[in-house]
Amino acid sequence: MDFSGAAVPSRRRFLKGTAAATISMGLLGGTAHAGAPVKSTHGSGFCNLNIFLAHSRQYSKAAGTELVFINTPTSAEMVTFLGMGQVDVGLMPYTSFMALYDKGAPVKIVAGGGVEGCAIVARPGLDSPQKLKGKTLGTFQMDTLEVMPYDYLKKNGIAFKDVKVRYMGNTPEAVEAFKAGAIDWICTIEPYASALVNDVKGAVMLTDGVDLYGKGYTDCVLAARASLMKDNPAGLKAIIKGMMQAQLDAETKTEEVLKELVGKYYKTSMENARIAQGKQPAVVDARSQTDFILQRTDSVVEMGYIKKKPGRDAIDWTLLEAVIKENPDLYSKLKYKSASA
Numbered sequence: 001m002d003f004s005g006a007a008v009p010s011r012r013r014f015l016k017g018t019a020a021a022t023i024s025m026g027l028l029g030g031t032a033h034a035g036a037p038v039k040s041t042h043g044s045g046f047c048n049l050n051i052f053l054a055h056s057r058q059y060s061k062a063a064g065t066e067l068v069f070i071n072t073p074t075s076a077e078m079v080t081f082l083g084m085g086q087v088d089v090g091l092m093p094y095t096s097f098m099a100l101y102d103k104g105a106p107v108k109i110v111a112g113g114g115v116e117g118c119a120i121v122a123r124p125g126l127d128s129p130q131k132l133k134g135k136t137l138g139t140f141q142m143d144t145l146e147v148m149p150y151d152y153l154k155k156n157g158i159a160f161k162d163v164k165v166r167y168m169g170n171t172p173e174a175v176e177a178f179k180a181g182a183i184d185w186i187c188t189i190e191p192y193a194s195a196l197v198n199d200v201k202g203a204v205m206l207t208d209g210v211d212l213y214g215k216g217y218t219d220c221v222l223a224a225r226a227s228l229m230k231d232n233p234a235g236l237k238a239i240i241k242g243m244m245q246a247q248l249d250a251e252t253k254t255e256e257v258l259k260e261l262v263g264k265y266y267k268t269s270m271e272n273a274r275i276a277q278g279k280q281p282a283v284v285d286a287r288s289q290t291d292f293i294l295q296r297t298d299s300v301v302e303m304g305y306i307k308k309k310p311g312r313d314a315i316d317w318t319l320l321e322a323v324i325k326e327n328p329d330l331y332s333k334l335k336y337k338s339a340s341a
Helices: 011-016 018-027 046-057 059-063 075-084 094-102 144-155 171-180 192-199 226-231 233-252 254-261 270-279 287-295 297-302 318-326 328-333
Strands: 038-041 067-069 089-093 107-115 118-122 136-139 164-167 185-189 204-207 218-225
Touching (some): 038 075, 046 089, 046 107, 046 254, 089 094, 094 144, 094 218, 107 233, 118 144, 171 185, 192 204, 218 226, 218 233, 226 233, 254 270
Parallel strands (some): 038 067, 136 185
Antiparallel strands (some): 089 218
16 A cells, blocks of 8 residues: 555644534534434544443443444544534544534543553664654644654654654554555554554554553543433443443453454454553543543643643543442442553
8 A cells, every 4th residue: 555645734734624624513413312322433442442342242222222333434533523413422532522622512521441552653773752853753633642742752852843744544544654664653552553563573662651641541531422411311321331341341351352352343463452452451430530631731732733721621520420339339340440550
């Protein structure tokens, strides 16, 4: 596959172009009635494991709620669909959520997705941040996978403008571009980070994010439209409970779960999936990460994606806390609670 002609949009054009316009359409959208299916978008990394397994096994059906996936061709459209009301919930990077919220979309963070598992991988020989100057980064716009390289370079005294940036459409495209040598370094998620280090001879993992953000840092979150929270709270609670059950299954029956998901949801080998699952556990209870999520938006403001930092009202753990209270036995069995990986 040839990526040499891939477009490289600038951040300024992004903000003034279609993406900003469609995000602004978040003010549109219908209501989510009780008993109706809950439509969701999702990403591709292991932070999505809980919602993937909840979808595969349809755990929420026991409470009368069907979880329906609406697939999107690019990461940007995944966010846009939630903003426009074409879906009710979305498992997405918290930075993408913040951009939606900043544009006035009626959305809230309601539960966690996954912790850790973001990584910067460089081609052979690019084994220090200084060597990245002038090199091409493959990433996604308005994503945690763009904010991490920004923070990594900033920590090492390098300006983001000193590197070239190529915005990719989706993770498989970015991974193939790295393998083909069309990009020099990449910020990606598990299982793809581990797979690249294993599959590309000499590739080096420059950071897994822990040195930047601390252990147990949040990557993705479950965001929901306010209409779903108001009109069908029982349906949303059923989804959150299903994700909690999926987390327990992944923690206690890991091999069985990976066999079910690899191939169907993850395009990687079982070997790479086993490695990755331990590096990016999916954690539903992200309450302890509230401050982290809000503080990380400093970089999003600096990068020009949002005008002001969101307040605490962007996050609503009410339904998550209700699920925990109503299911004490299930919650007590979880290995990872409150995102303490």
